[in-house]
Amino acid sequence: MSVEFSKYHGLGNDFILIDNRHRSEPILTPEQAAKMCDRHFGIGADGVIFALPGQDGTDYTMRIYNSDGSEPEMCGNGIRCLARFLAELEGSEIVGKQYRIHTLAGEIRPTLEANGRVTVDMGLPQLLAAEIPTTLAAADEKAIDCPLEVEGKTWQVTCVSMGNPHCITFVDNVAQIPLESIGPKFEHHPVFPQRTNTEFIEVVKSDYLKMRVWERGAGITLACGTGACASVVAGVLNGRCDRACTVELPGGPLELHWSEETQRVYMTGPAERVFQGKYN
């Protein structure tokens, strides 16, 4: 078997992109995708993204496997990469062009901007405990500022779904969080039946947050688009930040806006192709 691929990244959150426009199911199994993501025995990536034919009136469908082979509903940095990959495949990159993309989290709309940037209408955040899902609050209630015991310490967490689950904790200093050891404890905590992505946020100013992330199925990554969206929503719900914020990730900054008018979250950031190749 030989598969053509392109390698992209959005702020160092890196993905293998596959042209899957001829078939409605991914051409690779989750196991094959996980092998490709291995940084020593494969290409190396945080996930594999497939560009499939559209459904329900959309232009294309996005499917994604994490580096462990699990399948998330959505990926914010990944969909920016997908938008630029599609422009590349179509042979024309037009500033202002918007794609309608079907995902497991519903329809998401990325728009191409100048200088390789992409703005994504990330849709409505889901806040009810049953939607996240988490058992930290009653099914039809929000999980805002809830105590959660991890590693013998009580953390105050807020849960937000951007199609995929996020657990956000505000801390004084993100650099001091032992992410490698506590990340997996949050991810696999029994209060999260679908596991969770975990973000630690330091509020530098009301419109500037610093974030570190432990991703479900991928571990420490340099950036997480859905996580940055979820963190701004959590910050607003806790009265800690403005609706328009810059979120600084280890891989660089993202611009976020949780619109009061539409209640949707808009994210702007870069996406870049690094190389192409054939995987054997």
Ligand code: ZDP
């Ligand atoms: O929800 C999950 O299992 C995530 N690991 C999916 C990937 C999210 C992501 N990196 C993003 O940018 O939103 C990357």
